[in-house]
Structure formats: C-alpha cells, structure tokens
Amino acid sequence: MNITSAARARLYALTAVACAIWLVQTCVEANNAGELFSWSNVIFSICLIIVTGYCAANAVLGWNTKEASQADNTDEHTK
Numbered sequence: 001m002n003i004t005s006a007a008r009a010r011l012y013a014l015t016a017v018a019c020a021i022w023l024v025q026t027c028v029e030a031n032n033a034g035e036l037f038s039w040s041n042v043i044f045s046i047c048l049i050i051v052t053g054y055c056a057a058n059a060v061l062g063w064n065t066k067e068a069s070q071a072d073n074t075d076e077h078t079k
Contacts, residue, residue, distance in 0.1 A: 012056070
C-alpha cells in the first residue's frame with residue numbers, strides 16, 4: 001500500500017493535534033491534583049512536546065513537497 005505525501009502529512013497533522021490535546025489534558029489534570037511538577041509528569045510532558053513538534057514539523061514539510069502539490073494537481077484534473 002502506497003501512501004502519498006499529502007496523506008502522510010494529514011496523518012502527521014492529526015497526530016500532532018491529538019498529542020497537543022493530550023498534553024493540555026494531562027497538564028490540567030495534574031494541576032488540579034497538585035502534581036504538575038512531579039518528575040513523572042514533567043518527563044511525560046516533555047515527551048509529548050517532542051512528539052507534537054516532530055509530527056507538526058513533518059506535516060508542514062509534507063504539505064510543502066513537490067509530490068504533494070503534484071498529487072493535488074492530478075486530483076483536480078480527474079474531477
């Protein structure tokens with residue numbers, strides 16, 4: 001199964017949004033529990049920040065590739 005770079009970029013964007021929501025939820029719940037700066041929560045939050053940034057960067061790079069624009073152009077011509 002081949003996946004186009006546009007589809008891959010959409011998946012990266014969706015993953016970045018999901019991880020960002022998860023990060024906010026984790027921080028709000030930890031703050032309400034008074035454990036915002038516990039070691040486990042800090043390390044987990046740093047991991048989520050890294051994953052969110054990585055996925056967001058790959059989504060932007062995927063949207064800017066030549067293959068993505070060519071795939072979009074061929075989709076428009078087939079309609």
